Amino acid sequence: xxxxxxxxxxxxxxxxxxxxxxxxxxxxxxxxxxxxxxxxxxxxxxxxxxxxxxxxxxxxxxxxxxxxxxxxxxxxxxxxxxxxxxxxxxxxxxxxxxxxxxxxxxxxxxxxxxxxxxxxxxxxxxxxxxxxxxxxxxxxxxxxxxxxxxxxxxxxxxxxxxxxxxxxxxxxxxxxxxxxxxxxxxxxxxxxxxxxxxxxxxxxxxxxxxxxxxxxxxxxxxxxxxxxxxxxxxxxxxxxxxxxxxxxxxxxxxxxxxxxxxxxxxxxxxxxxxxxxxxxxxxxxxxxxxxxxxxxxxxxxxxxxxxxxxx
Numbered sequence: 527x528x529x530x531x532x533x534x535x536x537x538x539x540x541x542x543x544x545x546x547x548x549x550x551x552x553x554x555x556x557x558x559x560x561x562x563x564x565x566x567x568x569x570x571x572x573x574x575x576x577x578x579x580x581x582x583x584x585x586x587x588x589x590x591x592x593x594x595x596x597x598x599x600x601x602x603x604x605x606x607x608x609x610x611x612x613x614x615x616x617x618x619x620x621x622x623x624x625x626x627x628x629x630x631x632x633x634x635x636x637x638x639x640x641x642x643x644x645x646x647x648x649x650x651x652x653x654x655x656x657x658x659x660x661x662x663x664x665x666x667x668x669x670x671x672x673x674x675x676x677x678x679x680x681x682x683x684x685x686x687x688x689x690x691x692x693x694x695x696x697x698x699x700x701x702x703x704x705x706x707x708x709x710x711x712x713x714x715x716x717x718x719x720x721x722x723x724x725x726x727x728x729x730x731x732x733x734x735x736x737x738x739x740x741x742x743x744x745x746x747x748x749x750x751x752x753x754x755x756x757x758x759x760x761x762x763x764x765x766x767x768x769x770x771x772x773x774x775x776x777x778x779x780x781x782x783x784x785x786x787x788x789x790x791x792x793x794x795x796x797x798x799x800x801x802x803x804x805x806x807x808x809x810x811x812x813x814x815x816x817x818x819x820x821x822x823x824x825x826x827x828x829x830x831x832x833x834x835x836x837x
Contacts (some may be wrong), residue, residue: 527628527632527679527760527777527778527788528634529736532630533663533806534699535801536819537628539662542558557829567619570829576832580583582804583784589808590612595770596657596724596767596770597657597658597659597718597724598657598658598659598717598719598722598724599655599656599657600654600655600698600699600700600701601655601701601717601718601719601762601763602655602665602719602722603652603655603661603719603720603722604627604650604653604719604761605632605633605654606719606758606760607627607720607758607759607760607761608717608720608721608758608759608760608761609625609626609631609719609762609763610626610700610701610717610719610762610763611623611624611625611652611665611685611689611692611698611700612626612682612700612703612763612781613652613661613689613700613702613703613823614623614702614703614815614823615703615704615705615816616761616816616819617689617700617823618689618822619688619689619690619693620689620690620824621688621689621823622687622688622822623684623685623688623689623692623700623823624682624684624823625652625665625683625685626672626680626681626682626703626763626775626812627666627680627683627761627775628681628761628775628776628810629673629675629679629681629762630679630777631681631761632670632681632809633648633650633672634755634782635673636675636739637673637675637676638675640676640830641674642672642673642835643672643673643834643837644671644672644673644825644827644837645669645670645825646669646673647669648667648669648681648683649667649668650665650670651664651665651666651667652664652665652666652683652685653719654692654696655697655722655768656697658742659719659722662696663695663696664697665685665687665694666685666686666687667683667685667686668685668686668827669684670682670684670836671825672818672825672830675743676836677739677743677744677825677834677837678743678744678810678811678814678834678835679741679777679778679808679810680775680810680812681761682815682825684823688725691692701763701765701771702771702773703771703812703813703815703816704766704769704813706810706811706813707811707813708729708747708766708773708774708813709729710729710731710732711729712728712729712752712766712768713726713728713766713768714726714728714753714764714765714766714767714773714774715756715764715765716749716750716753716759716762716765716768716776716809717762717763717765717826718755718758718759718762719762720758720759720762721758721759723755723759724760725755726752726753726767727750727751727752727753728749728750729747729748730748730749731752732748733745733746733747733794734793734794734795735794735795735836736792736793736808737776737786737791737792737794738778738786738787738788738789738790738791738792739786739788743777743810745811746766746793746808746809746810746811747774747808747809747810748793748803748807748808749807749808749809751805751806753807754805759776760776760777760778761775761777762775762776763775763776764776764809769835772787772812773812773813774806775810776807776809777809777810778791778808779790779791779805779807779808780803780806780807781805782804783802783804784802785800785802786800786802790815791808795834801805814832814833814834815834817829817830817832817833818832826833
């Protein structure tokens with residue numbers, strides 16, 4: 527759980543010190559770049575024909591093309607975080623659209639441990655981005671359907687706009703949530719609408735339990751080191767590059783090597799052994815949510831198979 531302001535101050539400090547490595551410095555909020563965990567062989571033609579974002583990366587020393595066509599379309603920027611317009615596998619075009627972000631990104635502050643918020647009024651605005659990362663509209667919520675920081679770190683808002691209306695007005699489709707748990711080794715992209723930055727890496731594994739301050743999360747996704755996410759990327763969709771579906775929501779990382787403190791989560795295994803991985807970042811899986819939504823994108827916590835925390 528990180529604060530964008532801290533990132534901005536760090537970026538200024540690094541700029542003053544003359545730091546230049548693209549993977550180590552904080553991005554400009556108007557820039558788009560891609561970080562990769564490996565540089566496959568690529569010809570000059572491959573690089574020239576890649577996207578403008580990848581060309582910008584090449585200038586920063588990151589020459590690898592994207593492994594899949596993952597872009598910013600459907601992602602959103604919040605006042606303090608990132609997010610995405612999402613649909614369930616069974617959602618219809620005329621259903622009210624949903625926005626996914628972190629529970630710790632709520633405008634009202636962090637939910638307490640054990641707290642689950644359901645069906646609350648909201649008029650929160652979200653900056654809708656197109657494929658190149660340009661803001662094309664401000665979408666407005668009318669309800670906060672679900673939010674918690676217990677077992678997971680997620681919030682889902684309902685918009686006053688349908689998927690069909692968004693598609694008609696802006697040519698943008700929602701991202702689809704996968705109903706399947708991701709596997710270790712899955713190639714992923716973490717797409718930040720706040721920073722307009724795409725991180726590319728793989729699922730390194732899973733934390734049986736992850737503790738950060740007063741909160742505990744279950745079965746968290748651990749990234750390989752190339753996804754060095756920063757403050758403001760909280761709430762970003764984690765996209766399976768093979769399927770294009772959302773498999774998790776980005777939420778935290780261990781910044782300073784501390785043990786189980788805020789901004790320094792630790793992993794706890796089935797035997798209670800604690801592991802600290804400084805510089806490694808994490809996400810919370812989202813495959814449980816499709817079973818908790820019914821027709822018209824109505825939240826159905828009592829539905830068979832819905833296993834998310836309940837009030």
